Amino acid sequence: MLGWLKEKFVGWLTEEDASAVPICDFDRLSRALRPADVILVEGNTRLSQFIKNITKSPWTHSALYVGRLCEMGDSVLRQQLQRHYQGSPNEPLIIEGLIGQGIIVAPLSKYRGVNLRVCQPRGLSTDDACHVLRFAAHHLGVPYDIRQLFDLARWIARRSWLPRRLGSSLFDINTSLSERTICSTLIAAAFESVRFPVLPVVRRSEDGALCFYPRNTRLCTPRDFDYSPYFDNVKFSVVALDDTGAYRYLPWDKHGAICNDEHECLMPESARDTALFYDIKDDGISQHALKARRSRVRCRTRKHKVVLGVTKT
Secondary structure, three states: HHHHHHHHHHHHHHHHHHOOOOOOHHHHHOOOOOOOOOEEEEOOOOHHHHHHHHHHOOOOEEEEHHHHHHHOOOHHHHHHOOOEEEOOOOOOEEEEOOOOOOEEHHHHHHHHOOOEEEEEEOOOOHHHHHHHHHHHHHHHOOOOOOHHHHHHHHOOOOOOOOOOOOOOOOOOOOOOOOOEEOHHHHHHHHHHHOOOOOEEEEEOOOOOOEEEEEEHHOOOHHHHHOOOOEEEOOOOOOOOOOOOOOHHHOOOOOOEEEOOOOOOEEHHHOOOOOOEEEEEEOOOOHHHHHHHHHOOEEEEOOEEEEEEEOOOO
């Protein structure tokens, strides 16, 4: 019974909503990837929304890029990956931790159509990159630590009805990652294994010398790789702006619509004489604006303030 409830709860958390149009170019981004790069994912599940609210960051998941099996010179690493992945050797692969699945190896293509960002460790040597990948591959098959996820949320939240350290699993530094872990913890621990910093604790001694301390990897979240000064962010927009003035040719809506998000837009008074509130479904913004103009409009103006509503015509 307990297992059934856990399975239903995990299924509810990981149920996906409709994805927005991604603002990154997946093909260009995937060509720029190098082994040991960290890929940040903006998820669209209930769990992702929970993580966004807690961390105040759009990045809800992290994965480690390992490359293609056919191009992998490390035979030990290749054998570790082949035990957990039986797909095409030409497929670019990642190692990630997923709730309900644990630490797995998966094709990068699963995240086509999702907003991504690549964080490349600056100056990481080839040997250390190989060690990072081996460290992560060694933990393939390890279960996902749901408790750590919620303890981490309690630690980040400023207000909690429980003391943040009370009964928390985050501060037992003797706990092995081979028991349970989450995506960002595993990747942070892999980089720590070669003494590559993510967000280290930096202190200055009385004589003015700096001293670096490794941060507890169980406190690491996906946003930390984005904030880290030791990782270079790689971003490719869905419409390139490589040439001077190229932004002038972006496909902006021609009717003046302004959007709060991908589902909710309005027409300001400066664009037309009445305000229009409408939902975007599967067509262009301008087409829905014109359809909604004929079907439902009601507004009243009080000292330059527009009150929006819906009524039948």
